[in-house]
Amino acid sequence: MSQAKNAKTKFTQIFRSVEVESETDKRWEEAGEFPASVREIMQRGADAGLTRKNFMALMGASLSMAGLNCFKSPIEKIVPYVNRPVGHVPGIAKYYATVKANAVSVAPVLVKTREGKPLKIEGHDDHPLYRGAITGDTVATIWDLYDPDRVRAPQKKSGTAFAEIKWEEAVKTAVSALEKSTVYIGKTNFSPSENATIDRLVKASANRSRVVYDPTSSIGEALKGEKASYGTNVVPTYRFDTADLILSLEADLLGTWLQPELYTKQFSSKRDPLAGNMNRLIVAEANMSVTGSNADDRYALVSGSHISLALGLANLLLPGSALAGNAQVRKAVENYTASAVSASTGLTEKQIVSLAEELKKYKGRSLVVSGGASAAVDGNGISQVVANLLNTILGNDGKTLSSATPFYSGANITSDTEIKKVISDIAAGKIETVVIDRANPVYELEALGFQEALSKAKNVIFLGTHINDSAALSSLILPVSHYLESWSDAESNGYYYVGQPAIRTLFSTKSSLDILLSLLGDGQSANALVQSTSQRFNKAGWNALLARGFTESSKLNTGAGRTFNAAALSSVAANPPKAGGYKLSLYSSVALGDGSGANISFRQELPDPISKMTWGNYLAVSVADARANGWKMGKNVKITAEGKSIEAPVFVQPGLRKGSVAMAIGYGQKNLGQVGANIGVNAYSLASAKSGNMITAGIPVTVEDASGSSEMATTQKHYELARERGLVRSTTLQEFQKNPRAGHEHEEVPHGGKAKGLYTAHKYTPYQWNMNIDLSKCTGCSACVVSCYSENNIPVVGKDQVLVGREMSWMRIDRYYSYQNEDQAKADPDMVDPGVYFQPVMCQHCENAPCENVCPVGATGHSDDGLNYMSYNRCIGTRYCANDCPFKVRRFNYFEFWEGKLRDPEQFALNPDVTVRSRGVIEKCSFCQQRIAEKRQSAKIAGRQLSDGEIKTACQQACPADAIVFGNIQDKEAKVTKLKEDSRAYQLLAETNVKPAVSYMVKIRNQG
């Protein structure tokens, strides 16, 4: 492919130019890598008939909507395929199975492509474990592909700036640098092929070493703890679908820890109160996490004191357990009495004892987990050790968690001690070449002094997608392709996955595997390597593997219980530490995770599920501390830990215990791209390194007032009155079993429910679309929100617009803090234990929609299939409908957000089936009208009726908890009809007689 003279023509060529097309085909064919079924993916559409929709619908929509259709339409050309791939019908989407694997998780996905362009990432429905579960972050990776700030070609530093060079030259430079003493720094890695290749690369010479680290402490903490407890280098598979009681100690298993989508799927499969199939989730944590907010019981701890709690519980549970006779264990835990733990954690003795009592009841069918940055109190994996201890005591090991088919069995983690040694070696010039593979140690390992050391290295080779803080300091950048452009593989949970490319590389990049292989210089291609690796796992043949995307590498089994090595507890303090002062925990945010994807504006604007903050991080402080110090939202404070201090705004977060403060990692990167750089502050710089290890939880800090305050771009500022107004309804399982109508106490029924409307209702046949959302299942993870953005071309508006309240999300997740009753509320004035409720709110498609009534031009009305439609091209923008919407789900385009605002190639991420809205029109949730239309049309062509569950909205499809059900209410057998008639079902503001098409199910908490 010729180097582009001009970026615009270049990207146009990718989809349009037959010249480039055939050239590419030839290249692939010569390489002999492409089986027929995959080749068609690469046959990108030169059919301009479609490209018209893609280009013009996206780029020209607002033009024509601005009334230019009065004039003669511009001449459009149709350039058809020269040879159309067999089975390819222009205009019809194709799906390919692939896998998204990064340092901390593996996600089987389906890629929706149109005319050869990936458009959307969806969960893999056929995966027996995931069953379509996906995280918002994975959905957002489609924008990673089209990120204009990706490194587009190899770069070499000359002076202070980077200059593009040819791949051959880049590889040559790298290979010669590798001849010096080298350290290869990377993160945990699920890919057998990559791990083997890196090992070959490192072992090829004696002066090369490998460092594997995990700054989010999710896999890292687990690996260290497993090693200490059992001597193995694997992270077990957790089976939350078999556990009746889940105790999470700082592990945000529903939000960010390891595989939240899978865990949410498993967790929600046991949240079915009607069938009595309810598990119990108990969370003990310092910061309010997604998991904590979904807990049946949540214990707010002093930051970093979860180890004390775990040991205290172990102390109480030890008698009569398998480890009862183990003196080492008894010695480690004996000082952790209930009263001592109480002093350490802030909980009452009664709470601790009753928790232990309850755990006792669930022996062998409970699961204790711990991990993540907010659990890493010593950098040696103690949190995993204590979780293992409790699981052993409770007899869970081998029952609800499995090491036989591990979640992670890739590259082993390097201890902080070794990392420190490597850093000092670099600083001392003993290591001349540093290879940084898809990591950002300059940013993440600031506490260990990595940046200062790196300046001493002669050669720094960076493999990655963006010029991040580490790349900025490197001498050579080898751009890595997106996973949708690469061959890759992964192994996890007893499955082997193959990642296949869905598009040719947009830029002059190479897959990570290809780069590694070229550094090895043995001429093997990534495709060939993956094929040969796959033969170890795959029996069904390569094409079948590609079609499915994964294969079972070994039968998922729970394995036998392992023997806990009590020596792992040797590092435990003899006495629990006392609470006092401010203790800081760092945590991964749902939106940004480790921060590697921070350059995607959609991620930045995704409201945090708990705080609803966008565009930046903050110091979460407790209500008590805020009150004591007079801190208001956004007050700037100076946080000092071990002499290093940063300034950040305060966010008053209910659910924190006095003295606990928390801050999200992933923000405050100095280099990344036009979007992601310099947003928020780098929380890693507060990590403690005093002990020699990097510690991210329970860090003693001082917090002082700083000058001024910052504007907090939250999308939700109020949470009061939700219960009083009957908006979120909840009850306990016990109540619900006594009274199926429990939870509806605040329902307003005017005229005793006998009020009749003035008019007879219209009939909608044969379809009337309805939706049901189960608040018991919804965890607030926000995957639906991201999916909605991706499906419906919703613009990101930026921090300044969020600040004035103009976010465009069609679907938002309302988060309310509430108490069951007044007494509870009075008993907790500092809001340490509030109930947290999530409520996804999108257009309710009311049958008597107030918005329809008021539009003077009839741009919004009710369709024959019961949808409240919005014709953008008729809208003149009076905003009356938005005012009159009691749910405030209509969004107005205050500015032009698309035309002229997209940077090439961002436009390719737009869905060609959805009109891009111009300035001055209202938009809102359409119940994924384009999906309904597509299925209805195909049903019409086939001459049949739609079946239940055939249409899935984007939010429903993304929901890992299966909380959203969509269907035809006219079909008496449809799931949505049955759910609507359930005793738990209610509609928002039913008293206003707007008759919403969305119904919610009362949230049931399984309390005690």
Next chain:
Amino acid sequence: MSLESVKNPFHIGKTFKQIDDDIMRPMETFPSKTWWIAFLIAASLLAMFAGILIYSFVKGLGIFGLNNPVGWGLYIVNFVFWVGIGHAGTLISAILFLFRQRWRTSINRAAEAMTIFAVMVAAIFPLIHVGRPWFVFWVFPYPNERGPLWVNWRSPLLWDVFAISTYFIISLQFWYMGLVPDFANMRDRQERFKARSKIGELLLTVKKITLRVISLGWVGSAKTWHHYEKMVLILSALATPLVLSVHTIVSFDFATSIIPGWHATIFPPYFVAGAIYSGFAMVLTLMIIMRRTFKLEDYITMKHLENIGLVILVTGMMVSYAYTVEFVIAAYSANKVEQYVFMNRLAGPYAWAFWTMFACNVVSPHFMWFKKLRNNLTVLFIISIVVNIGMWFERFVIVVTSLHRDYLPSSWDMYVPTIYDWGMMLGSFGVFFTFFLLFVRTLPVIAIAEVKADEANDSLHAAH
């Protein structure tokens, strides 16, 4: 021709010639320095209005402080405010005519002009506050090539379109027809003017031609007067329900919605009372200035101003009553959302606006109980201004505080007007006063023929 003094307190007792000269003096003399200063200020505000308008067309409505819960802000506040102002003119002309209130004759012309200009200013706002103003003609149900694509007849905004355009057209016709005899009078006075230069001659000719055209060949025939008088009566009879309907329909914009604080059956009378209240206050402001600057004290007497003061007192109490009833309804409704909205008005983040409104609208008119204060120009002037401020805040309270906290607390947010919002508000005063200042210099500010008719009537009674 002179008349003996009669008992009617509004009797002027001047010759018709004198009346002509008095009322037409502003049109026939070169404008004073004060006028020029006022005009320059108003015109520059108008220019600012136009500038912001163009900027908003180029950039988008995002330059204003609107956001998701508060989709209507100062634009609609200004719209309702100006429509309200626009009620007094027709009310004075029509209703007072039907009730045979003699004191209307001295003020109806200026009040009607005020109506026309206020409605013009008001009508600009809903047109420019839409997202795509270049498509605003879609609100008219005209046949089009898109097939059967019509409007939504159920929308109160569409009713607004019909109501305000009808109101504007009928008011304009009423005003213009009232001016025709005076135009004829002006036409017939032109001979006394001589041009001193070529340009002057040209201008004079243009003026003469214009006057001839706009006076429609009026010759003062009794047969014409016969129909004309009937027309005035009928237009008054039509305009009276029209004027009530217009603000009723404006109130429907709010009352037919579902938003607590808007959805109230009391809105139509409440809005009409408020409109009369603010309209009369504006008339008072304008009359006090006008009679002073143009020395029309003989025509617009203290008695006139006192009567306006009484109207303000009465409508002020009606408005106060409406405020009270709103709270009573909310308290009685057992509707928590409704109750919250009213508590929020009293003590929420926009309580300052509510209490400003309260002080201006509920407290200040009670000074009008005292005859001494009613006859004090300074007091009247201050109260007229204060009432208008209060009525502006009333609309602010209704529009903004209801929207910013409605049903779902999750969507609650604040509305902070930007500098452009305030600019548009100030600019709208500029537009209004530019027109009004031009009016006072180009058209007779008092309906001469009607004043004469009343004077003639007096003479007939005196003769009996």
Next chain:
Amino acid sequence: MVNKLITAGKILAPIILIGGIAGFLFAPPKQVGYAPEQPIPYNHQLHAGEYGIDCQYCHSGVTLGKKAGVPATNVCMNCHGGIVGAAKPDVKKLKSIYNSGKSPEWIRVHNLPDHVRFSHGPHIKALLKEGAPTKEACVACHGDIANMPVVTQVKSLNMGFCVNCHRNHRDEDVYKSKGVSVSCNVCHY
């Protein structure tokens, strides 16, 4: 002179005004009659009319989904790859384009605005009688293409055109169960 001008103005002004408004409102659609010159003057009359090639031979996507689709150039080559019409200059041109690995750049004739979403499949399904040639179904919107040497737009294809058909037929028994609707969201989303 002046008087005549004034009289003329008096008469003409309302005519121009009313005519202008009427013209603006009821002007015939500009697209009707649009027949651009194509890079290769492909003759539908010859292929579809005289030789009776079914529309779906080339426009194969028409029953499947949104797009009828302009055929890939190798479809032309199915016949013209050999000796069929090999002597004709246009066929030679086509071949040379194909052999250079490209496709001709056809000019779009029927061009809907981008906020309109039309799917061929259901329409052909509804209009096509069992066993009849496809062209009978195409006529409704495209006119008698099989008799057009040069493809010309014959229907306005504006919103009124679509809606009239939908409205007039939605209550007929044949279409009743098919969900023929005049709701805006049938085409606009």
Next chain:
Amino acid sequence: MPSLHEIKEGLFSYQESEKGWVATVRTPADLLAAAKKVREAGIQNWDCYSPCPIHGMDEAMGLHRSWIPFITLVFALLGATLGISYISYIDLIDWSIVYAGKPYFSWPAYIPILFELSVFFGGTATVAAVLILGKLGKISRKPINNRITSDGFAVWIGDSVSREKVQEILGNLAEEVSAVE
């Protein structure tokens, strides 16, 4: 390029065809009395002129009731009828759309529009009727003298009556009698 004078002439060439006699009087009361006398004299072709309407003039001149209220009523009803027909055609036949679950024919919602339409039609028709009945719009007409629109009162009698007769009828009410050519 015609001169301004020519334009002026072209626009307003004096075309008063109603020839007769004009008698000016001093006061409104005199005008009333004069009118009464002329009417009693049985003269058909005559009129009065004044700068303002004068109470009692209709009776004095014996003018029949104005048609205007009737015209207003007819046109107001016409406006409402046209309105409801148009709306019904659109909402019931041409473009039936469900808005907010309301029936296709939502008559309560039409009331404001129908009211406005009837006022608009009625009001505009009234003004138009005055223009026609009051012979307005013929801008070439000039008043009998320039004082009429300011402070003059006059009686005009068509030339079917002789000047002497006019003087006889009016007696000393007339200030001055002059001819209109």
